[in-house]
Amino acid sequence: MYRHMQKYTNIIIVFFILLAFVVVAYRTIFLNDFWVIETKEELLDDSPVDI
């Protein structure tokens, strides 16, 4: 089993790396799943941020 896995180690690694890139691209471009603020200085304020 392990020998079998070792043969495909490189493919497994490349798969996970590509998957991460694809998921990031999908969520960002198609789902627009990220938060935008006017300026990061706001974060320095103590006021609570309501998401």
Next chain:
Amino acid sequence: MNQVMHGSLVQVCSDADPGIFGLFDFSVAPPLLYYLYVPMLLLLLIVAAYLFRNQRHNKGAVGLMFLNLAIAGWIVFSIIAWIAVPTYLVYLAWQYTYLFETLIYSFAVYLGYVFYWGNDMGGKLKLGLLLLWSPVLALSSTPLLIRYFDVTHCEGVPGQLVSFVIHPLEITSTLIVGYFFARACIDSWKSYKNREKTERMLLTGSVFLFVAWFFVFLFLSTISGIWEFEVFALLGAVIAIGFLGYTISRFKTFQLKMFGIEMFVLSLFFVVFSMLFIHDPNFFRIITVITLVLVGIIGYLLVRSTRKELATKQKGERLTRYLANANARLRELDKQKTEFVSVASHQLRGPIAAIKGYSSMIRDGSFGDVPEKLQEPIGRIFDSGKRIALMVDDFLNVTRIEQGRMTYAIKRQNLCALVMNAIQELQVLGEKKGLSFVFNCGETHEKPVWIMADEGKLQQVFSNLVDNAIKYTPEGSITLTLHMLEEHASVVVSVKDTGIGIPKDEQEKMFHKFNRASNANTATVYGTGLGLYIAKEIVRAHNGWIHIQSEGEGKGTEFLVELPLAPEETKEETKQREQKEIEEYKTTHHGTAPTEVVENELPRT
């Protein structure tokens, strides 16, 4: 809260114009970005392509190729993060930059491992490395990587993943590579001047230089918010990558000093080039300091190596002059020696002829009867005189050969008759010793074998070979055979004896001057060790070849002399030659013509 909005609500960064296709605005980024990032990107891609083309089977080179591609990806998305207009694209570029950073450090660890251990990383370790970075891969699409997107500054605000996972992992990776480098340094230090260990040290060292440099400047850029630090991070990367690529490809012809100077010059070029685009006086000062340091190091290295090289060159010139003088002196001495031997030999000839002549006459009774008790001493005087005469002839021949003064009167000769004449006297000597003598002209007996040769010189060769055979054969036989080699248009004369033989390792040396076989009894058997040398030179002058064959001590010896056949003669040429021979005969025999010339009837013994 209207401060925080979903990404889809804001489409463009507030400070950007809708540039090309509404995606990119090239005016936003400072010119330095294009002037430094783009050439570096090209350089990285060129090195990657070169490694892919030429070093595909080298694990280290493949690792370096991927590292190059990861850095290239990082540069591309850094540029996109600057010039992209829609927020989603800038946001994506920010995330991808972190992902590429992950890859850069992973490949650096992989490279450090491959360079240190000299082989590929095992599957378990590779998966371990993947596991180490898996939180980054898994969580990269969540707000843990980029918490918010600052639309005013058009940049991401890094999340907890960056502070608590990415930066610690980057430090860990740098330390792992540093560990490989430290071990390689210790190994190299322990085995002084071991080429392979030095190579490992340089390779792991350059990977360490790269990750440490890259990490420090990126970290400085993050905490200080000064973007220009990123440029320095890349500068180090390019120098280290160039260093690595060059080391991998060229290590076999690697000259450390020269290479070091080349690398310094390259980095100096980059640093000075970047000064053109920096207007900030503080940065200008930093870069000037770096330039000064580099110039100092390069200058020192150049002066030192030039001084060393000059000293070596002067030493070499002195040695060359000395050797040339010594050589000229040796030539002069050799010439004087040859002349001395030549003169001495000529001077010896006269007295020796007198000794030989008078002792022979006394022995034969020309001066009256010789008392019996004087006959033996006189016989010895005669024999010694004869030996000295032969020795002097050998010396003179060697002198002539060395001075290139040996002349050959080449004529068409019947080889069988020539050999017969050469051995006639010796045959009697051999038979007296109790040796049986066989001379076999073979198929050549039916038809004369013509060769182009100097009769006297070639006779000397065969009489020498037969004389040796008699001297070194205590009992048994001596056989002379002629073989035709039609395919080579040549004839081979074999002189074979059943004597003491020659050890195999000495056979080649037998044709050297003053060389005699170790088993030859030099005390009782007379010889100068020049006979075979002269024979070889004479045969070579006839475009022939002489070879020795012996199965070893006590197993007899065979000498093979191969000579090229003479070209076919036309009837007219035969007639002319025969006429000339008759005239020569008349001259030497006071005008009497030969009664009969019988060429083919040679006695068989």
